[in-house]
Amino acid sequence: PEGGSGGGEILVxxxxxxxxxxxxxxxxxxxxxML
Structure with a gap:
């Protein structure tokens, strides 16, 4: 959800x-x- 060390995870x-x-x-x- 975040960049750098806090990133890289698929949330949904x-x-x-x-x-x-x-x-x-x-x-x-x-x-x-938008939906």
Whole structure:
């Protein structure tokens, strides 16, 4: 979820709807309003 030593982990995979529901995902924050 973060860069550098805090990065490199996959938090969620699946449909855009599934990703949007992952609270730990920075991507979800931007994706959710579009769905």
């Amino acid at each position: 995979s699946g449909t855009p709807e599934t990703v949007a529901e992952c609270e730990a995902s920075h991507t979800a924050r931007f994706l959710k309003p």
